Amino acid sequence: MVVVDAATLAKRELNRRLNSLLAEGETAIEVQNPGSMHNLGTALKGRGEITVRGSTGFYTGGFLEGPRLVIEGNTGWYTGDNMLAGEIIIRKNAGSNCGPSMIGGTIVVHGNTGGRAGLGMKGGDLLVLGSTGRWCGQMTMGGRIIILGDVGPGLGESMYRGLIHVRDPEAESKLGGNVEFHPISADEVDSLAQLFATHGVQADPNSFMSVRPMTSGRHHYTIFNPQLSGADGR
């Protein structure tokens, strides 16, 4: 176990240190005093596990490619931005835009997360044990999002591909545009059961519904409708 004190390092140096340790074959690294630092753990490669004692800011674990990154506090916006492989485990809550444009790997949020969770995902798994804010899964192109708690309005807004599993009983009334609400399939149940077993999640896969992109009959996108008459029209 190697302990790194983030209070004494600039983020570039900290990330350089972490990558060096991973390259040297360190498999257990602890980061202390993160102080909500942004960009902690950017572009990490290797096979080790990094545990952060405390909370981090924006872009935690961006471009992650292999390691397991555990945040024992909260994270800010854009956690796991474009990550390729590995795991990010957030013991508390994550801010908005968690897992944007993920390509692979797994993010697990033990608490809640904000709006646009999984925005533009292309692959990987985003597992939220708590609740999410609005526009979860907006414009996904792949990957899978699982929410055990409540979802916000606009669920799956404008998904192209990808899959969302929810068990919020109100989920169907919160769907975004161009998605459909279906019973979960047998294959999806099996796959979820494996994911839950891997991460120690106590939930019955059969209690979920699936949100899938509409495959035909797409209608107009309505994300933003500016009202052009206003004060200047009086």
Next chain:
Amino acid sequence: MCGVAGVVSRGSMSLGNDLLDMLWCVRHRGLDATGIALYEQRDLVRIRVTLPDPELAGELLETVGRFAQATEHRLYQGEGIFTFYDALLDMDPDQIGELHRAIDAHPRLCVHSIGRTLTVYKDQGDAAGIRSRHEIRAASGTHGIGHVRLATESAEDINAAHPFTTPLFPELAIVHNGQFTNYFNLRRFLESKGARFKTRNDSEMAAHYLGWQMGSQGLDLEQAMAAALEDFDGIFTILAATPTQIGYVKDKLAIKPLLVFEQGGVTVFGSEQISLTPLFADVFADEMDPGTVRVWSL
């Protein structure tokens, strides 16, 4: 990028320091300028004005003299070309708007703040620079807002820093993260209603708009911000404060973040969680929803 901050803490003696500590944490969001607006208890009206040339002090003092007796005043040089005038005025508070208008009528003078409770400190650079260049005395305060600026919509100029105030509603102060796409139309409209613009910063428009709605149109802060949500087009998270209230309005897509945390009678507002850490070491604040307006009364 810009960042906003706010604190509500009745009886606080460290509002200025708290806000500057918060803004220091988000200096990466904007190093062009930093500003804070503090609401403090005092007997007299305090005014802060910038002059691009100390030679203009005579004209300024003459204008002030028409409305007020300056009991304590100071002229001091800022980091750049601007000289600051800071004074305590014995005057009729009902004349605050008129004095503000009279000074701003001069093309080269700019009122940063004038009020019985409101004081604005804004300047180029970061929060550390504000602290070192301006004398911010501890005073019993209730709330304040702040801003770090990355200039995108107008030239860098300390008068274009936030917070903005307006003679249309004395002691209103606003900070804004975002940009307005219908700024020019709204500016023309507000000019037709008596607003005088001192900068080309689109955010100044929001101060005059809210001031117009709350002043001549008689709306309260919440109603004015609800009207702004309909009339403004663009990206905006606005924090606005009056002597008795603080509130926000967020556009319908909520690209610019606003976090709020309340504990033990203290409410903090920030663009990022990191900016809350000077007051609360490790919190997960609520992020405010898109298309919402909310006001806290003091």
